Amino acid sequence: MDLKIAGKRALVMGASRGLGRAVAEGLLAEGVEVIAVSRNAKTIQEWAGEAPGLTALSADLSDLASVEALIAAVLDRGGVDILVNNSGGPAPGAAATARRGEWLAQFEAMAANLFHLTAQVLPGMRSRKWGRVITIASSGVEQPIPNLALSNGIRAAVVGWSKTLAAEVAAEGVTVNIVMPGRIQTTRVAELDAAAAKRTDSTVEAVQKASAAVIPAGRYGSPEEFAAMVVFLTSDQASYVTGSRLRVDGGAIRSI
Ligand SMILES: NC(=O)c1ccc[n+]([C@@H]2O[C@H](COP(=O)([O-])OP(=O)(O)OC[C@H]3O[C@@H](n4cnc5c(N)ncnc54)[C@H](OP(=O)(O)O)[C@@H]3O)[C@@H](O)[C@H]2O)c1
Numbered sequence: 001m002d003l004k005i006a007g008k009r010a011l012v013m014g015a016s017r018g019l020g021r022a023v024a025e026g027l028l029a030e031g032v033e034v035i036a037v038s039r040n041a042k043t044i045q046e047w048a049g050e051a052p053g054l055t056a057l058s059a060d061l062s063d064l065a066s067v068e069a070l071i072a073a074v075l076d077r078g079g080v081d082i083l084v085n086n087s088g089g090p091a092p093g094a095a096a097t098a099r100r101g102e103w104l105a106q107f108e109a110m111a112a113n114l115f116h117l118t119a120q121v122l123p124g125m126r127s128r129k130w131g132r133v134i135t136i137a138s139s140g141v142e143q144p145i146p147n148l149a150l151s152n153g154i155r156a157a158v159v160g161w162s163k164t165l166a167a168e169v170a171a172e173g174v175t176v177n178i179v180m181p182g183r184i185q186t187t188r189v190a191e192l193d194a195a196a197a198k199r200t201d202s203t204v205e206a207v208q209k210a211s212a213a214v215i216p217a218g219r220y221g222s223p224e225e226f227a228a229m230v231v232f233l234t235s236d237q238a239s240y241v242t243g244s245r246l247r248v249d250g251g252a253i254r255s256i
Contacts, residue, residue: 182249
């Protein structure tokens with residue numbers, strides 16, 4: 001299927017590894033010009049090499065000045081048609097013990113600075129009457145994941161923001177959606193599994209086996225399986241999908 005996005009320009013956050021990297025690779029394969037961002041652009045260049053159509057930039061989502069510099073660089077290039085909001089995930093921890101400072105710091109990096117970035121690139125999308133804003137959240141917004149309080153809480157706010165924005169810009173050709181990974185095999189998930197093994201005095205293999213056992217698909221997903229959904233949402237064909245939350249979780253969330 002021709003997704004009709006060749007020649008569009010995308011900004012992909014958190015693109016040095018994992019889900020963001022897979023999305024950036026998927027968009028490049030469709031002929032999209034990709035601005036890929038992480039805290040250290042060198043880590044993007046390590047996987048991308050001299051990939052045609054890719055520009056790697058450094059920006060830290062926890063630092064407003066750095067986000068402002070990124071916005072200026074992106075607007076200097078004429079803005080973007082596609083924005084993939086993705087951030088690093090917070091450390092595991094309980095709601096009962098999470099500190100106020102942690103909530104504020106993570107809200108900046110995972111929510112406020114992405115909202116700000118989106119607001120700055122939206123006018124270009126609206127004036128061109130075509131835009132795609134896709135934000136990576138988590139299945140934890142539908143079914144909170146134990147011991148991931150910061151993620152569950154902050155991402156619920158991100159979903160509320162995305163849904164509100166979707167209605168504001170739907171008539172102008174801009175779609176706004178959330179994609180929710182379940183358990184996708186990335187470095188972060190490997191780190192979370194290692195932390196769970198340590199916490200429960202178990203092994204990583206046992207933790208992974210127990211996690212996979214409650215997923216109807218019987219396994220973790222791959223970053224490429226996740227990225228395929230995001231890339232489809234950027235397509236011309238997905239023009240009537242907006243204000244939605246889409247799960248890529250192998251059936252893990254049981255509610256309807
Ligand atoms: N994988 C899953 O199954 C899953 C499930 C639910 C939710 N999620 C969420 O989806 C997001 C991506 O997941 P992932 O598994 O791909 O995570 P990951 O492997 O940890 O990748 C995170 C990406 O974000 C970048 N990043 C981290 N902190 C940043 C910051 N302050 N500013 C700019 N970039 C930053 C990292 O690059 P640098 O370190 O180079 O900056 C990296 O490219 C995370 O928020 C995660 O919590 C993932």
